[in-house]
Amino acid sequence: MRSFTYERATDPAQAVALLGHHPSARFLGGGTNLVDLMKLGVETPGHLVDIARLPLDRVEESADGGLLIGATVRNSDLAADPAVRTRFPVLSQALLAGASGQLRNSATTGGNLLQRTRCPYFQDITKPCNKRRPGSGCPAREGAHRDLAVLGHSESCVATHPSDMAVALAALGADVLLLGPDGERTVPLTGFHRLPGDAPEKDTVLLPGELVTGVRLPASAAGLPSAYRKARDRASYAFALASAAVVLDVRDGVVRDVRLAFGGLAHKPWRATTAEAALRGGPATAAAFGHAVETELAAARPLRDNGFKVPMARNLAVRLLTELADPDASALDHTDPRRGDR
Amino acid sequence: MPHTSEVMLHVNGTPHRLTLDNRTTVLDALREHLRLTGPKKGCDHGQCGACTVLLDGRRANSCLSLAVAHSGARITTVEGLPRGTDGLHPLQQAFLDRDGFQCGYCTPGQICSALGVIAEAAGGHPSHVTAADGPPPGEPVPLTADEIRERMSGNICRCAAYPHIVEAIEDVAGAAVTS
């Protein structure tokens, strides 16, 4: 590991200023991704600005019924938060489907959003990788890509974004709150992570020196039925092969509103706007859900070894939508929330 | 600016002032500098749980925690668990009674993790298998075998002593609930 200097920030503006003083500095949250990548030599910061103790550790209800989540709230505390569990259950479920109890106790909201891909070539500095070393090539395209993207990938990169939390936030229509050298700005979560295009080294639209200060959940999603479902290689403690987050408002058998996002399929949480448009105002039936989700996934371009993700994602989404539309029909299933994983 | 720092760690109730390279993890500080070899280095990448300790009362992977970032923290390792009159913590005794290990390499991490699990469930933290119609937010979550398996999934046992580990934790969690 490259040797580095260290400072602890006490307020957000100071954290931004401290980072600006060092060309190769990084913010340190819980460290569960950054320290790992420093050990691997993928990240080589010369300076760390520790932001884990910034006073951004609260979950607060806003006047309009939304929720404001601080950047340093730990994943385990966010998943247990009563307001999140009762009014935005999809977020709690997504967090609890990720990593382990130990990791969630350390991991922060900001760090979770900014965690890097688990692509094996990205993590191995002896291999080429356009994301780690722009222009060096993408061995995953012809190599080990079973876990990688089927949607929105490019010639230069086929990586996926590994966060479960971010998929729920995409479905909820969250905003990311940023503070940089030039002040504050807000970016919708669906526009925060990028598709790789020809610049896969950029995971997000975060500008140099910008700090994530929090995430805002809109009141419009509060209290609606919502849920997260994840398929993985083992029942727990594994990244998503595919996942789906749904927020669904059905009245009298008609879809009034629906938000669907996929994880594990792309370089960013994939908000299924085509499927949503097809469903709004139409019947809330399994047939309609199946048709809409298939229309969305028609854009998939699977690689040699990951075609299985397309029907997997389809089934996760259709089953989740169907259960949310008619909880009584699936009430018997509710004893085992993992049933869709197997 | 220096690449080393003065770090204060309160380990098992004893304060230690150490001068450490900033790259030192809590795990290496404990093992290499304080000679506490209970916490084990399995993977060094957050994947196995052998290094689990309680950091300010919550379980964490000490291999991914930088010591300098945790200066001032209270740390509990398996060596510092509160002991009964027979010299063992109830979880240690339960692991013995239930034969909850073979080689024992993962055991200190399993025991510290289990301590965290019991506290988290008592504090109302849900898990991936907690039913939506289970205890309301804030209420303790009963530690069924399913709950224990899910909550302990961050601790890998290469000897696959899992069934006995679950039984040992059930014993202690059950006793904690009824007492």
Ligand SMILES: Cc1cc2nc3c(=O)[nH]c(=O)nc-3n(C[C@H](O)[C@H](O)[C@H](O)COP(=O)(O)OP(=O)(O)OC[C@H]3O[C@@H](n4cnc5c(N)ncnc54)[C@H](O)[C@@H]3O)c2cc1C
């Ligand atoms: C074995 C293992 C299994 C895992 N499984 C899953 C899983 O199944 N699902 C899942 O979603 N995740 C999983 N994770 C990833 C885990 O969720 C992330 O490591 C964690 O959320 C990162 O948060 P952190 O606070 O530790 O980030 P850090 O490691 O501290 O930081 C990560 C990055 O974000 C930057 N950063 C941190 N905070 C801010 C901020 N406020 N503003 C700007 N930049 C910031 C850092 O500079 C760094 O580049 C797993 C991790 C491990 C090790």
Ligand code: SF4
């Ligand atoms: S998929 Fe992306 S991260 Fe993986 S090797 Fe190719 S360029 Fe690198």
Ligand code: FES
């Ligand atoms: S040594 Fe820390 S998780 Fe494996």
Ligand code: FES
């Ligand atoms: S007892 Fe050998 S690894 Fe668990």
